[in-house]
Amino acid sequence: MSKKIAVLPGDGIGPEIVREALKVLDCLRQEFDVAVETEEALVGGAAYDATGTPLPPETLELAKAADAVLLGAVGGPRWEPLDYSVRPERALLGLRSELGLFANLRPAVLYPQLADASTLKPEVVSGLDILIVRELTGGIYFGKPRGVRTLDDGERVGINTLIYNESEIRRIAQVAFDTAMKRGKRLCSVDKANVLECTELWREVVTEVGRDYPAVELSHMYVDNAAMQLVRAPKQFDVMVTTNLFGDILSDCAAMLTGSIGMLPSASLDEKGKGMYEPIHGSAPDIAGRGIANPLATILSLGMLFRYTFHDEDIAARIDKAVEAALDSGVRTADIWSEGTRKVSTAEMGDAVVAALRAQA
Amino acid sequence: MSKKIAVLPGDGIGPEIVREALKVLDCLRQEFDVAVETEEALVGGAAYDATGTPLPPETLELAKAADAVLLGAVGGPRWEPLDYSVRPERALLGLRSELGLFANLRPAVLYPQLADASTLKPEVVSGLDILIVRELTGGIYFGKPRGVRTLDDGERVGINTLIYNESEIRRIAQVAFDTAMKRGKRLCSVDKANVLECTELWREVVTEVGRDYPAVELSHMYVDNAAMQLVRAPKQFDVMVTTNLFGDILSDCAAMLTGSIGMLPSASLDEKGKGMYEPIHGSAPDIAGRGIANPLATILSLGMLFRYTFHDEDIAARIDKAVEAALDSGVRTADIWSEGTRKVSTAEMGDAVVAALRAQA
Ligand SMILES: [Mg+2]
Ligand SMILES: [Mg+2]
Numbered sequence: 001m002s003k004k005i006a007v008l009p010g011d012g013i014g015p016e017i018v019r020e021a022l023k024v025l026d027c028l029r030q031e032f033d034v035a036v037e038t039e040e041a042l043v044g045g046a047a048y049d050a051t052g053t054p055l056p057p058e059t060l061e062l063a064k065a066a067d068a069v070l071l072g073a074v075g076g077p078r079w080e081p082l083d084y085s086v087r088p089e090r091a092l093l094g095l096r097s098e099l100g101l102f103a104n105l106r107p108a109v110l111y112p113q114l115a116d117a118s119t120l121k122p123e124v125v126s127g128l129d130i131l132i133v134r135e136l137t138g139g140i141y142f143g144k145p146r147g148v149r150t151l152d153d154g155e156r157v158g159i160n161t162l163i164y165n166e167s168e169i170r171r172i173a174q175v176a177f178d179t180a181m182k183r184g185k186r187l188c189s190v191d192k193a194n195v196l197e198c199t200e201l202w203r204e205v206v207t208e209v210g211r212d213y214p215a216v217e218l219s220h221m222y223v224d225n226a227a228m229q230l231v232r233a234p235k236q237f238d239v240m241v242t243t244n245l246f247g248d249i250l251s252d253c254a255a256m257l258t259g260s261i262g263m264l265p266s267a268s269l270d271e272k273g274k275g276m277y278e279p280i281h282g283s284a285p286d287i288a289g290r291g292i293a294n295p296l297a298t299i300l301s302l303g304m305l306f307r308y309t310f311h312d313e314d315i316a317a318r319i320d321k322a323v324e325a326a327l328d329s330g331v332r333t334a335d336i337w338s339e340g341t342r343k344v345s346t347a348e349m350g351d352a353v354v355a356a357l358r359a360q361a
Numbered sequence: 362m363s364k365k366i367a368v369l370p371g372d373g374i375g376p377e378i379v380r381e382a383l384k385v386l387d388c389l390r391q392e393f394d395v396a397v398e399t400e401e402a403l404v405g406g407a408a409y410d411a412t413g414t415p416l417p418p419e420t421l422e423l424a425k426a427a428d429a430v431l432l433g434a435v436g437g438p439r440w441e442p443l444d445y446s447v448r449p450e451r452a453l454l455g456l457r458s459e460l461g462l463f464a465n466l467r468p469a470v471l472y473p474q475l476a477d478a479s480t481l482k483p484e485v486v487s488g489l490d491i492l493i494v495r496e497l498t499g500g501i502y503f504g505k506p507r508g509v510r511t512l513d514d515g516e517r518v519g520i521n522t523l524i525y526n527e528s529e530i531r532r533i534a535q536v537a538f539d540t541a542m543k544r545g546k547r548l549c550s551v552d553k554a555n556v557l558e559c560t561e562l563w564r565e566v567v568t569e570v571g572r573d574y575p576a577v578e579l580s581h582m583y584v585d586n587a588a589m590q591l592v593r594a595p596k597q598f599d600v601m602v603t604t605n606l607f608g609d610i611l612s613d614c615a616a617m618l619t620g621s622i623g624m625l626p627s628a629s630l631d632e633k634g635k636g637m638y639e640p641i642h643g644s645a646p647d648i649a650g651r652g653i654a655n656p657l658a659t660i661l662s663l664g665m666l667f668r669y670t671f672h673d674e675d676i677a678a679r680i681d682k683a684v685e686a687a688l689d690s691g692v693r694t695a696d697i698w699s700e701g702t703r704k705v706s707t708a709e710m711g712d713a714v715v716a717a718l719r720a721q722a
Contacts, residue, residue: 119481119594120480121482124480140523140557147558148558148562156527157524157525157527157562158523158524158526158562159504159524159559160522160558161522161523162519162523163518163519166517192606192609196501197520197521198507198519199519201509201517201518223610224609224614227588227611227613228613228614228616230614231480231481231614231617231618249588249610250588251585253585253589256588
């Protein structure tokens with residue numbers, strides 16, 4: 001039976017980069033008998049303009065009914081004056097919570113062809129391939145009590161609550177171990193167990209879950225040391241798993257190690273592996289409509305979709321390889337261009353990936 | 362009237378590196394009429410071995426009576442089997458809380474002479490000179506409720522509380538603005554105000570305090586972006602101020618940008634500018650007693666002591682310059698040695714700084 005992807009292009013460069021990912025999907029249908037249908041819907045500012053809400057009911061229904069969601073990007077200065085409740089970004093939070101997407105997978109990959117883009121020395125980062133699994137729906141970003149209160153003496157006090165229960169930790173740990181099994185079988189769990197009891201529980205539960213994965217080498221690291229090690233020797237890591245807040249910080253730090261944000265995909269998964277896939281970069285309104293955006297993060301997001309939701313490693317690997325082959329051919333969008341390579345448009349980059357895919361057929 | 366420094370050498374390489382800082386102090390007395398006396402006391406594992414506690418009452422009394430504290434390092438494998446309550450590290454926590462040291466100043470400086478030591482490209486980090494002001498006695502590391510509980514259904518839940526009141530934020534902001542006034546007059550406050558209400562209050566109060574410092578250019582940045590920017594373009598920062606947890610992560614990340622942990626001093630200040638000064642590196646038990654440790658972080662800590670507690674910018678600048686001159690002369694301890702420089706012992710490095718100081722007289 002054919003599978004269905006809900007396609008939500010969104011705002012800014014979203015439609016342009018998603019178009020290239022759909023070209024790649026077309027090619028997969030033609031050349032590799034991939035049986036996947038797509039259906040598009042509005043999301044973000046585009047949805048607000050058309051319907052008055054950034055996440056219309058039809059979009060949410062489609063996302064729920066589909067096997068996976070491919071999203072471009074949302075937001076832009078046009079919608080910034082809007083009330084917080086109808087801002088484009090609210091659509092992402094709505095999709096995450098409505099779909100129960102608690103596991104955020106953030107690869108940080110630096111293709112040797114782009115090693116010069118990093119602020120780190122090439123030998124430190126070339127070939128970097130780490131994956132950070134961030135808990136996405138719990139922890140201090142959601143814990144209660146929260147807020148700012150005024151005490152009797154008139155002084156204000158601000159409070160947030162870091163809270164995880166065992167089952168929340170167990171399910172994210174399982175995703176992390178499963179992911180490690182598909183990769184280098186090494187998992188580093190990041191916490192601050194020497195100071196924060198909540199993350200002491202995190203460490204205990206991750207260790208317990210690890211007993212079901214004897215093939216995975218589990219280590220633990222404090223978050224401040226993890227931030228140091230990412231700068232000192234990032235290639236020491238395979239998969240990292242951590243809390244919502246620590247994952248927010250470390251995944252962005254790891255992304256920047258690569259120096260090429262336009263190359264990085266992401267996945268947000270539910271309990272059953274259903275997921276929403278999107279580039280980590282934003283909607284880049286400053287370059288929208290100019291045909292110069294880098295579509296590779298979105299194409300690689302499609303690759304993650306095949307890997308983590310369709311469990312089709314063959315197709316996922318083909319997409320990854322096609323992206324590498326496109327880079328090998330010397331084409332670069334403006335954001336990753338350097339002396340000696342050929343600057344191409346969004347569509348030409350998509351074409352280069354499709355050509356490389358066809359060459360595999 | 363003569364001022365007094367409580368000198369706490371501690372464990373491992375502590376006594377060796379503190380000895381060199383005291384040589385520098387001797388030279389300052391002889392050449393620059395600095396009127397400072399010192400008194401030594403035991404701390405950490407050395408104190409535990411002698412008295413059964415890592416922070417004996419006499420040590421605490423001395424630290425309280427003195428104008429400032431210079432500390433080497435504490436801890437080592439010998440004391441790791443001990444009960445948590447008498448571990449060497451407890452002495453640091455005890456000194457911080459007993460002396461009310463709420464402001465942690467963490468410079469990240471990369472001398473051009475050592476630019477190759479960094480994992481980042483020289484042009485990105487050479488000449489880096491940022492200072493992170495970390496709140497040290499509040500926030501999530503101290504907030505209550507905290508702990509792990511078992512719910513009625515048998516599931517465990519871990520809780521910690523991020524909490525700051527206005528006055529805690531105000532006093533650390535004041536230290537940060539005062540520090541910025543002594544430097545480049547730019548202050549970046551790091552929070553997660555878009556998600557955490559506690560740090561929304563942080564942003565508000567820092568902004569309020571800023572009205573008293575019109576000469577300082579204040580900016581705000583989310584912590585995940587700050588982690589990215591430290592990797593992307595660290596030289597954009599002058600002074601940063603942030604919470605205990607964020608400061609723990611970012612100051613270690615910033616330290617690692619320099620690639621030479623053996624070079625970095627730190628200060629922990631109270632409301633009146635009294636402070637405890639220590640290198641950020643540990644007691645390095647593996648090389649203790651071999652005379653090869655790098656004493657420069659401790660010597661630079663003495664420089665910070667003159668700058669932030671004695672408010673003697675002239676002497677502080679002399680120490681900084683003498684360290685630079687020693688590096689210019691080509692001497693290096695093993696941790697910062699590279700081809701073309703001369704490897705020297707701990708004592709020889711101290712002598713080189715003293716010689717450079719004398720040359721200024
Ligand atoms: Mg982030
Ligand atoms: Mg730390």
